[in-house]
Amino acid sequence: MMPxxxxxxxxxxxxxxxxxxASGEETLHLHAExxxxxxxxxxxxxxxxxxxxxxxxxxxxxxxxxxxxxxxLTTLELHQRxxxxxxxxxxxxxxxxxxxxxLANDGHAQPLDSDIAHAWPAWARWRHELFAFTFEPIVMVVxxxxxxxxxxxxxxxxxxxxxxxxxxxxxxxxxxxxxxxxGAGYTYAIEESRLSPRYWDLVAVLGQARTALAETTGExxxxxxxxxxxxGYNLLGSYVRDAVADHPELTIxxxxxYALVVQRLAFIPRQAPHPExxxxxxxxxxxxxxxxxxxxRTQLGAVHPDLEGPGTAxxxxxxxxxxxxxxxxxxxxxxxxxxLKREALLTRWQREFDREGPAFR
Amino acid sequence: xxxxxxxxxxxxxxxxxxxxxxxGLMVVQAWLEARRTADRAFDRLLEAASLAIAEQVQxxxxxxxxxxxxxxxxxxxxxxxxxxxxxxxxxxxxxxxGNAELPGDSRSSRESGDTLxxxxxxxxxxxxxxxxxxxxxxxxxxxxxxxxxxxxSREGRDALARELLRGNLAYILVMAALTVTxxxxxxxxxxxxxxxxxxxxxxxxxxxxxxxxxxLPRELAELRETLNDLLARMRRVRANQERFIGDASxxxxxxxxxxxxxxxxxxxxxxxxxxxxxxxxxxATSARTARLAMQLLSLTRLDNPEYAPEFDELDLAxxxxxxxxxxxAHCHRDGIDLGVEDPGSPATIRGVTxxxxxxxxxxxxxxxxxxxxxxxxxxxxxxxALEVEDDGPGxxxxxxxxxxxxxxxxxxxxxxxxxxxxxxxxxxxxxxxRLRLGEGxxxxxxxxSLTFPREDP
Numbered sequence: 001m002m003p004x005x006x007x008x009x010x011x012x013x014x015x016x017x018x019x020x021x022a023s024g025e026e027t028l029h030l031h032a033e034x035x036x037x038x039x040x041x042x043x044x045x046x047x048x049x050x051x052x053x054x055x056x057x058x059x060x061x062x063x064x065x066x067x068x069x070x071x072x073l074t075t076l077e078l079h080q081r082x083x084x085x086x087x088x089x090x091x092x093x094x095x096x097x098x099x100x101x102x103l104a105n106d107g108h109a110q111p112l113d114s115d116i117a118h119a120w121p122a123w124a125r126w127r128h129e130l131f132a133f134t135f136e137p138i139v140m141v142v143x144x145x146x147x148x149x150x151x152x153x154x155x156x157x158x159x160x161x162x163x164x165x166x167x168x169x170x171x172x173x174x175x176x177x178x179x180x181x182x183g184a185g186y187t188y189a190i191e192e193s194r195l196s197p198r199y200w201d202l203v204a205v206l207g208q209a210r211t212a213l214a215e216t217t218g219e220x221x222x223x224x225x226x227x228x229x230x231x232g233y234n235l236l237g238s239y240v241r242d243a244v245a246d247h248p249e250l251t252i253x254x255x256x257x258y259a260l261v262v263q264r265l266a267f268i269p270r271q272a273p274h275p276e277x278x279x280x281x282x283x284x285x286x287x288x289x290x291x292x293x294x295x296x297r298t299q300l301g302a303v304h305p306d307l308e309g310p311g312t313a314x315x316x317x318x319x320x321x322x323x324x325x326x327x328x329x330x331x332x333x334x335x336x337x338x339x340l341k342r343e344a345l346l347t348r349w350q351r352e353f354d355r356e357g358p359a360f361r
Numbered sequence: 362x363x364x365x366x367x368x369x370x371x372x373x374x375x376x377x378x379x380x381x382x383x384x385g386l387m388v389v390q391a392w393l394e395a396r397r398t399a400d401r402a403f404d405r406l407l408e409a410a411s412l413a414i415a416e417q418v419q420x421x422x423x424x425x426x427x428x429x430x431x432x433x434x435x436x437x438x439x440x441x442x443x444x445x446x447x448x449x450x451x452x453x454x455x456x457x458x459g460n461a462e463l464p465g466d467s468r469s470s471r472e473s474g475d476t477l478x479x480x481x482x483x484x485x486x487x488x489x490x491x492x493x494x495x496x497x498x499x500x501x502x503x504x505x506x507x508x509x510x511x512x513x514s515r516e517g518r519d520a521l522a523r524e525l526l527r528g529n530l531a532y533i534l535v536m537a538a539l540t541v542t543x544x545x546x547x548x549x550x551x552x553x554x555x556x557x558x559x560x561x562x563x564x565x566x567x568x569x570x571x572x573x574x575x576x577l578p579r580e581l582a583e584l585r586e587t588l589n590d591l592l593a594r595m596r597r598v599r600a601n602q603e604r605f606i607g608d609a610s611x612x613x614x615x616x617x618x619x620x621x622x623x624x625x626x627x628x629x630x631x632x633x634x635x636x637x638x639x640x641x642x643x644x645a646t647s648a649r650t651a652r653l654a655m656q657l658l659s660l661t662r663l664d665n666p667e668y669a670p671e672f673d674e675l676d677l678a679x680x681x682x683x684x685x686x687x688x689x690a691h692c693h694r695d696g697i698d699l700g701v702e703d704p705g706s707p708a709t710i711r712g713v714t715x716x717x718x719x720x721x722x723x724x725x726x727x728x729x730x731x732x733x734x735x736x737x738x739x740x741x742x743x744x745x746a747l748e749v750e751d752d753g754p755g756x757x758x759x760x761x762x763x764x765x766x767x768x769x770x771x772x773x774x775x776x777x778x779x780x781x782x783x784x785x786x787x788x789x790x791x792x793x794x795r796l797r798l799g800e801g802x803x804x805x806x807x808x809x810s811l812t813f814p815r816e817d818p
Contacts, residue, residue, distance in 0.1 A: 102460060105444050107487055127442045194431065331438045331445040332431035340458045344428040 025073055028053065030060040032067040040067045041277035044082065044089035046075040046096065047264060047300075051238070054297035059284050066277055075099065075183070082108075087271035090278035093264055095136075095236075097327055098187065098336040100265035104130040105334065109267035110275065116283045124263065124303050126329050132263035133285050134238070134294065135301035135313035137254050137324065138188060141224050141232035141240055144249040146173075155257040156202060159233065163205040171210045175220045176233040178213035179349055188234050190336050190345055191260055191327055200352050206233070207353035224250055236262060238299040254320060261326040264300065368555070372548045377541065384537045391533065395525035399518040400490065403439075404479045407492030410436045411477070411509045414447065415496045418507060425449065425457050425498075425507055433511075441517035444487065452506045463510040466493040481515075488515050554581050570596045608768040609657050612779075616650040656780040659719065660767060663787030670713045670791065677708040677717075677747055677813075681740040684721035692725070698735040699725065708742040710813045712792050717747065720788045723781040724749040724809050733806065745813040752806040761798045785809070 026049045032038040045052060049072050056070055071089075073081065075096035082092055086108060094100050103109065109129040117128050124132040142153050149169075150162050163170055177185025192199045212229065214220045217236060221243045223229040232240075237252065244250045266285060268278040284290040291304035295311035302312045309315055317324060327333070335341050413433035419426045427449050437445045448459025456462050466478040482491045491512040498505040554577050561575050572589040620643050627639030662668055685701040692699040721738060728736045733751035740747055756764055767783040788811075789796040795812045 105446075105460070107444065107485070328435075331434035334434050334445065334447075334460050335429045335431035337460065338427070338429045338458055340427045341429040344426075 025071060025077070027072070028056060028068075028070040030056060030066075030068040030070075033064040037065055038067045039065060039277045040069065040274055041091075041281060042089050042273070043068065043070045043091045043093065043281065044078055045070065045072055045091075045093035046078050047072060047093055048239075051298045051300060055285070055290060055293050058293050059281060059290065062284065062289075063280055066280070079103075082269070086269055087273060089269060090272040090274045091266060091268055091281055093133075093266045095134075095262055095264045096183065097263065097265055097329070098333040100130060100267065101126070101329065101333040102337055104267055105331070108270055110270045110272065112268060112279060112282055114279065114283050116287050120286055121303070121305055123326070124329070130265050130267045130329065131282065131286055132265055132326075132329060133291070133303060134264040135303050135316065135326070136236055136238040136262045136264070136299075137301075137316065138234050138260040138262060139237040139240065140253040140255060141221070141235055141244065142251050142253050143224060143227060143230045144251070145227065146230035147251075153231065153253055155255045156198075157257055159231065159255075160198070160202050160205055163202075163209045167205070167209050170230070172212060173228075173230040174206065174209055174233060175212040175214050175223055175229040175231070176206065177220075178215055180346055181213075181215045184236070185234070186342065186346070187327075187336060188260060189349055190341075191325075193345065193348075194332075195258060195260075195325060200348070203349060203352040204355050207355060234260075238301065241299040254316070256320060256323055258323050258325050259320060261324050263303070263326060263329070265329075369548060369552060372551075373544065376544050376548070380537070380540050380544070384533060384540075387533050388530065391529035392522070392526055395522040395529065396518070398525055399521040400479070402521060403490065403518045404492065406437055406439070407479060407490065407511050407513070408477060408494075410434070410447075411492050411494035411511045414449070414509045414511065415494055415507075418449065418496070418498065418509070420498050420500055420505060425451055425505065427458055429458070437511060437513045439517040441520050443513040443516055444489075446484075446489065446512045448510045450508045450510065454508075457507075459510075461512075463491060463512055465508060465510065466491070470495050482512060484512070489513065490515055490518065554578055558585065570599065605767060612653060612657075612768060613650065616646045616653070619646050620650075653780070656784060660780055660784050660787060663784065663791055668791075670716070672711040672713060674709060675712050675714050675717070677710060677740040677742075677745055678703050680714065680717045680721065681738045681747060684718060684725065685738050687718070688722065688725045692729060692736065695729065697729055697733065700735075700737050702737060702739040704740055704742040706742045708740055708745040710745045710792075712813070716788045716791065720785045720811065721747065721749065723785050727781045728753055728807070744815055746810055747813075748808055748810040750801050750806060750808045752801060755800060755805065755807045756798060764798075765796070782809075785811075 028049055043056075049070075052070060052072065056068060060066065060068055075094050078092065078094055079096065079099050082089065082103065092100070092103075104126060111128045112131070113128065117125070117131070120131060140153065140159070146153065150166065153159060153162065163174070177188065179185040179189040189199075189203075211233075212223070214223070217239050220229070220232045220235060221240060224232050225243070225247045227249075237254070240252060244252055266282060268275060268282060272278050286304070288304055288306060291302040291307055291312075294300050295302035295307055295309065299311075301316065304312070305314070307314060410433045413430055413436065414427065417428050417430055417433075419428075429447075434445050434447065437443060437447075446459070446461040446463055448461060448463045449457040450465070451457055454465060461484075463484065464482070466480060468475075468478050470476055470478075476495045478493045480491055482489045484491075489512040491510060494509045494511075496507060496509065498507065557575065558573075558577060558581055561573060565573075570592050572592055573585050575585070577585055623639045623643045623646070627636050630636070681701050681703070685699055689699050725736055725738070728749065728751035731751075731753045733753035735752045737750045738748070739750065764782050765786045768779040786796050792811075793814050797808075797810045797812065799808045799810070800806070801808050
């Protein structure tokens with residue numbers, strides 16, 4: 001029986017583990033053109049500046065009267081700051097889907113009642129309050145050495161097979177998120193466990209192969225680049241694309257049997273100080289212009305149904321079809337945040353991971 | 362005619378008003394029913410979700426344990442994308458897990474035996490429907506009660522209720538339209554005979570007084586009969602008038618023919634003495650004719666129902682004395698004894714002096730004409746009355762009513778016009794007095810009395 005205070009503490013701890021972005025606050029300030037009536041717009045986000053900058057600059061060019069402050073925080077800081085001061089930000093963007101969903105579910109978001117919002121596909125929004133504006137698959141990163149020694153890796157099934165076949169050769173050469181320490185890793189684990197019961201077999205063979213467990217994407221990418229790891233499992237596609245471009249020996253594999261898709265969620269807080277400016281920004285973000293910028297100048301993946309070509313959800317779907325599994329934007333996300341659920345899942349995960357497989361005996 | 366006085370409108374208002382109130386009540390009832398139905402349907406979701414959660418509650422590591430099935434939460438959200446809340450509390454009401462510390466339900470399951478309660482809940486500014494399931498873990502050693510509380514916002518329910526209401530509303534509207542149409546037609550049909558009656562009256566020849574003949578419903582048939590009665594009365598009045606005009610012209614024609622004959626006769630002679638005789642005769646005839654015309658005029662005036670003279674206070678004794686004074690010389694010349702009897706106390710009534718003078722004049726004149734030698738004019742105080750008594754031949758009782766008719770004469774002597782008593786009768790009616798004819802004292806002669814109503818103090 002856990003007192004509420006303790007529950008809050010663990011919730012915060014769990015959030016602390018969700019560390020996709022680099023820690024520390026990054027701020028971008030785009031000043032309004034002098035002479036025009038200035039309207040401030042404060043965006044609180046968990047989205048790296050180098051991904052957000054093209055979007056913000058394009059938006060500012062179209063609306064120069066806005067005085068934009070963009071704060072990039074870790075998902076934890078963003079969430080905590082929002083709860084501390086729900087009237088500080090005009091727009092909140094984050095990839096921590098369960099937390100964003102929970103805020104909206106609790107009534108912290110205000111509906112966006114524009115034509116663009118109404119045209120937004122139903123699977124990528126919730127109640128006109130919460131909008132998914134990116135499409136980022138969870139991928140595997142494979143080192144050239146792996147392909148040379150064990151052949152092409154194209155799916156979860158392939159990985160399971162290779163790991164089962166070569167547990168000694170691959171021992172310690174695979175890396176993935178530690179679901180105990182990383183919020184993202186935990187979210188992927190719970191979603192994958194819902195997708196397929198074979199996930200637990202995969203966890204078991206990962207355990208048998210003494211898979212390395214990392215806390216951040218950076219840690220995994222560094223190990224992969226240095227050749228310490230041959231396979232990185234469950235990395236967020238949008239973050240690794242740039243790193244892979246610098247390292248030709250690494251390739252990104254979007255698994256063809258199933259690929260989880262994470263989406264960044266945006267909402268306008270109910271107590272937003274400048275809701276008009278916030279609506280402008282969201283309309284831009286969900287409109288064809290903003291989405292085209294996302295497709296062409298970022299790695300985030302555009303959702304807009306009218307856009308096609310590289311960098312869009314449509315292109316990914318064409319390639320992978322039904323294998324893409326966007327994390328459903330629904331009350332199921334609330335289960336992810338349940339403390340007992342987390343405890344139960346992690347216990348099971350650890351048990352499967354620690355299971356001594358027959359391959360070793 | 363004012364619009365508000367239309368029968369059609371009145372009927373329409375009093376029939377439509379209750380119908381509309383009824384329709385309003387039906388709409389309210391339909392809304393309540395739609396809400397109830399929607400709640401019943403959606404409460405099954407709360408029931409299923411709370412059951413799905415309750416099934417996963419276990420006893421583990423000396424505490425309540427829940428492996429929350431995400432599907433249970435998905436179940437609570439329909440297409441309307443409801444907000445979803447859940448919590449698990451232990452026997453002491455302590456919060457074990459959940460995304461919201463939902464309040465419990467105060468209803469006790471001990472009395473009803475229910476383990477599932479639904480209610481509407483206003484929680485942190487959100488309108489929610491909550492389901493609370495009470496259950497317990499049956500273990501070998503102990504039983505552990507717990508409560509699963511689930512809630513979701515009302516959008517789905519409201520949408521379903523609206524949809525159900527829309528269906529009902531369409532039905533109610535069709536019924537209302539039908540009712541209004543039927544009412545309009547019914548009222549129109551019910552009022553149609555009235556229109557027929559109006560047309561029938563309008564289409565009549567304005568000169569005809571024939572009764573109306575057309576089939577009508579009972580209420581209007583009564584109106585038609587009343588109308589026919591009126592017409593019958595008018596027919597009688599017109600017959601009287603026609604007869605009066607005929608008589609009057611006959612009466613006027615005779616003296617005029619006399620005048621013409623006298624003049625013609627005189628013109629044949631050259632003798633001035635003859636001319637003079639003719640002129641004397643003509644003067645007498647024209648005086649009589651003038652008097653006849655005067656009498657006709659006053660009779661016509663008295664018979665006019667529109668005629669309302671102005672009444673003054675007057676003393677009957679004074680009227681009687683004046684009459685005797687006016688006629689005494691005339692009678693004295695003929696050797697008739699004209700006298701007056703005074704009551705000694707004033708007999709005051711409201712009346713028109715010149716009319717009473719005329720009445721007494723006519724009565725004295727009549728008595729004189731029919732050979733009375735002694736005429737007495739009498740005024741009485743209790744009750745106020747005027748009497749004229751003579752010792753002439755009198756009128757037998759069988760002819761009392763007949764002599765009151767215009768142009769009826771007691772005997773043909775060529776002198777009287779036959780209008781005297783008719784005029785007296787008219788004056789009596791104008792004053793509301795009773796005219797009575799009776800035998801004189803000693804069984805001879807005639808007493809004509811006018812008894813006036815006692816004046817109200």
